Amino acid sequence: MFRWAIIFAVVALLASLLGLSGVAGMSKDFAIILLVVAAIFAVIGFISRGKI
Known part of the structure; x- marks a missing residue:
């Protein structure tokens, strides 16, 4: 998922x-959400690994 956030940030x-401000704005929003x-x-994941 980090990879997709980086891809959207680059886009x-x-x-x-x-x-292209509209595309840039939407891509930025998707990147932030995915991050x-x-x-x-x-x-x-880190918390649940310690409990097993």
Whole structure:
């Protein structure tokens, strides 16, 4: 999921350089959402490993 967040961040950067503000905004939002979800899953994974 971190990979998808990075891909969307790169797409947002390229779109902003090309002047496509709508695409850049949506890609940025998707990147942030995926980054937060991936971080939450990583924390849950680390916590659950210690309990097994």
